[in-house]
Amino acid sequence: MNEITGAYDWLTTGANWQGEKGVWHRLAEHLYFSGVTLAVACVIALPLALYLGHIGKGGALAVNISNIGRAVPTLALLILLTLTPLGEHGDAPTLIALVLFAVPPLLTNAYLGMREVDRAVVEAARGMGMSGGQLFARVELPLAYPLIMTGVRSAGVQVVATATLAAMAGEGGLGRIITAGFNLQNTPQVVAGALLVALLALLVEGVLVLVGRLFDPRRGTRASGEAAR
Amino acid sequence: MAQQNCLVTNDWICGEYLRTRSQELIDATLQHVGITLASVAIGLAISLPLALLARRWRFLAGPILGVTTVLYTVPSLAMFSLLLPFFGLSVSLVVTGLVLYSLTVLVRNILAGLQAVPDEARDAAKGMGYGPLRLLWEVELPLALPALLAGVRITTVSTVALTTVGAIVDYGGLGTLILDGLDTTFKAQVLTASVLCVLLAIVADVLLLGLQRWLTPWTRVHRIRTSRADREAAVAKVAEPA
Numbered sequence: 001m002n003e004i005t006g007a008y009d010w011l012t013t014g015a016n017w018q019g020e021k022g023v024w025h026r027l028a029e030h031l032y033f034s035g036v037t038l039a040v041a042c043v044i045a046l047p048l049a050l051y052l053g054h055i056g057k058g059g060a061l062a063v064n065i066s067n068i069g070r071a072v073p074t075l076a077l078l079i080l081l082t083l084t085p086l087g088e089h090g091d092a093p094t095l096i097a098l099v100l101f102a103v104p105p106l107l108t109n110a111y112l113g114m115r116e117v118d119r120a121v122v123e124a125a126r127g128m129g130m131s132g133g134q135l136f137a138r139v140e141l142p143l144a145y146p147l148i149m150t151g152v153r154s155a156g157v158q159v160v161a162t163a164t165l166a167a168m169a170g171e172g173g174l175g176r177i178i179t180a181g182f183n184l185q186n187t188p189q190v191v192a193g194a195l196l197v198a199l200l201a202l203l204v205e206g207v208l209v210l211v212g213r214l215f216d217p218r219r220g221t222r223a224s225g226e227a228a229r
Numbered sequence: 230m231a232q233q234n235c236l237v238t239n240d241w242i243c244g245e246y247l248r249t250r251s252q253e254l255i256d257a258t259l260q261h262v263g264i265t266l267a268s269v270a271i272g273l274a275i276s277l278p279l280a281l282l283a284r285r286w287r288f289l290a291g292p293i294l295g296v297t298t299v300l301y302t303v304p305s306l307a308m309f310s311l312l313l314p315f316f317g318l319s320v321s322l323v324v325t326g327l328v329l330y331s332l333t334v335l336v337r338n339i340l341a342g343l344q345a346v347p348d349e350a351r352d353a354a355k356g357m358g359y360g361p362l363r364l365l366w367e368v369e370l371p372l373a374l375p376a377l378l379a380g381v382r383i384t385t386v387s388t389v390a391l392t393t394v395g396a397i398v399d400y401g402g403l404g405t406l407i408l409d410g411l412d413t414t415f416k417a418q419v420l421t422a423s424v425l426c427v428l429l430a431i432v433a434d435v436l437l438l439g440l441q442r443w444l445t446p447w448t449r450v451h452r453i454r455t456s457r458a459d460r461e462a463a464v465a466k467v468a469e470p471a
Contacts, residue, residue, distance in 0.1 A: 003314035070383070071430035073390040075404055076423035079411045083419055161304035168306065168397065169411060178310050182397060187313055194310035198303045205302050 006188025007195060016192075021180065023196065029172035030200065033163045037095055038156055041102035046148070049107045053114020053144070054136050062111040069104035074162050077101075078169040094166040094173075101162050102155040109151025113144030142217040149212035156208045160201050174200065235417070243417035250418070253406070258425060261402025264395065265388045265433070268324050272331030272384060279332070280339035281365075293336060301333040305394040313398075323395035330391060331384045338380025342373030375448050378441040382434055389430040403429075 010016055017023040052058035074097065081093035117140050125139045167175025177193030180186075213219070235243035247254070279297075283290040303311070308326045316322035346369050354368045370377075393404025401408065403422040410419035442449070 067386075070386050071390060071427055071434070073393040073404065073407075073423070073426050075393045075396065076407050076419075076426055079407050079419055080423055082411065083414060083416055157302050161302075164304040164306045165394065168394075168408065175304075175306050178306055179397070181310075190310045190313055194307040194313075197307035198311065201302050201304055201307070202299065 003187045003191050007191035010188045010192040011195070016189075021176070023174075023177065026172060026174045026176055027196075027200070030160070030163050030174045033091070033094055033098060033166065033171075033173055034156070034159045034204075037098035037102055037163075038152075038159050040095075041099045041106055041155060041159075042152065044099070045103045045106035046110055049110035050114060050136075050141070050144075050148075053111045054132070054140060056115065058111065059115070062108045066104040066108040069101060074101055074165050075168060078162075078165055078171075082169045082171075091171065093169065094163070094171045097166075098159050098162050102159045105154035105158065106151045109154065110144070110148045113147030113151075114140055116147065117143045145217055146212075149208075149216075153205060153208040153212065157201055157205050160204050164197050239414065239416050241416045241420045243421075246417040246421065254421065254425065257403045257406050257422065258429065260400070261389070261392055261404075261426070261429060264320065264323055264327070264392050264400065264402055265385065265429075268327035268331060268388050268392075269381065269385050271324065272328045272335055273381065275328065276332050276335035276339060280336050280343065283336065283340055284343055290340070294340075297332040297336055300329045305330070305391055306397060309394060309397060318398045318400075320395075320400045322398055323392065323400045326395075327388050327391060331388060334384050334387075335377075335380045338376045338383075339373060342376030343369055345376065346372045371445075375441065375445050378437065378444070382437045382441070385433045385437060386430045389426065389433060393426060402426075 015022075019025065049062065052061070077100065078093060078097045081087065081097055084093075086092045086096065121139060121143070122135065125135050130138065163173045164175035164178070166173050167179045174193065174197050177196065178190050181189030181191075181193055236245050236249075279293055283293045300308075305326065308329065309322060312322045312325055316325060350368055350372060351364065354364050359368065393401050393407060395401035396404035396408040399405055403426045406422040407419050407426075410416070410422065
């Protein structure tokens with residue numbers, strides 16, 4: 001497999017990591033796109049989903065948005081946005097497309113997390129005289145946390161993946177190494193870029209799993225619960 | 230007159246484009262449908278035995294689900310590019326990538342469906358002298374069918390969308406038209422192909438829903454309590470790759 005050894009050579013050539021088109025610069029662009037959009041998507045989707053889950057309405061909305069999200073091709077949306085007047089504003093098409101694709105998993109998982117909290121527990125908390133706000137902060141949110149974080153993880157991985165496609169619409173990011181490789185008919189570079197992108201996606205998934213564990217509001221209680229048993 | 234000029238003025242919506250390029254659109258749509266059908270069919274043929282293996286031998290379930298989930302994490306552009314050394318610029322490259330993506334949802338749903346088969350049903354069939362194969366074919370698979378078909382629906386819809394990325398190797402069906410439209414800033418072509426792509430996903434989903442209803446008439450009787458939206462959302466929990 002010449003391409004595989006070629007990819008290794010490409011990755012170990014220092015020159016490929018430097019400059020405007022180098023790996024470091026593309027990685028920085030990639031992380032900038034992904035970070036900004038994940039933050040924006042969380043700010044938009046999470047409060048809405050948590051509120052709807054708390055009052056128990058909007059299930060159809062959560063489902064339909066996630067179904068529509070699945071049917072719309074990322075590539076088509078990116079290219080459509082690039083051809084609109086927005087395309088003249090640099091990163092705008094990429095950022096908008098990324099946010100749109102990050103919202104559905106966040107919305108669906110956070111809503112479901114809230115709805116799947118045991119009704120008996122909620123009733124018990126109400127019986128103890130908790131107000132709506134207390135119920136939300138002390139009961140529903142901690143119990144829904146694992147599913148909410150699943151949503152954040154899916155959204156994060158998806159944003160990283162979608163940021164790769166931005167390269168096909170002529171934007172930056174690690175995907176550019178792949179598309180440039182295709183244009184130069186340089187298969188080792190294509191494979192090297194693909195390896196970098198795949199590794200980044202797996203790394204982001206791993207980091208988000210760790211972050212999720214670290215901030216688990218029930219981390220202490222879960223551990224002591226295990227010990228008690 | 231204005232209508233004829235829409236190709237010149239590069240409008241988003243252009244009847245003249247539809248008339249003059251209909252053959253190109255039909256070819257791209259057929260390629261898109263072909264790639265999707267092949268991917269989902271092969272995906273199903275691979276995931277059924279995988280799900281059966283995972284159910285039969287517990288220790289295999291972890292690795293099978295783990296590997297298919299990791300595959301799901303790989304971005305599509307990278308997936309297709311990583312397969313390039315093995316397949317070259319070919320349609321098999323696109324189909325293979327899409328098959329790999331389909332495994333996650335399909336294996337999970339088939340496994341969940343099989344595990345949800347009530348023990349009483351299994352015991353009753355065994356008591357009636359059903360062998361393992363007949364038990365699987367006549368009792369377990371039909372009962373697992375709703376979950377299986379739900380997985381097929383999710384997979385089909387996301388495969389239709391993902392096929393567009395195959396444009397990078399010129400086998401993206403409508404995606405190829407979309408990408409070409411970007412290079413030539415041909416707005417009508419980009420919009421028309423995008424809309425067709427979404428329509429294709431919706432049509433496929435509705436057809437599969439019909440198939441599901443037709444094949445599993447008994448599921449309609451027991452529709453009680455749990456709100457339909459909440460149940461469907463539970464199925465939709467896995468996010469789609471991009």
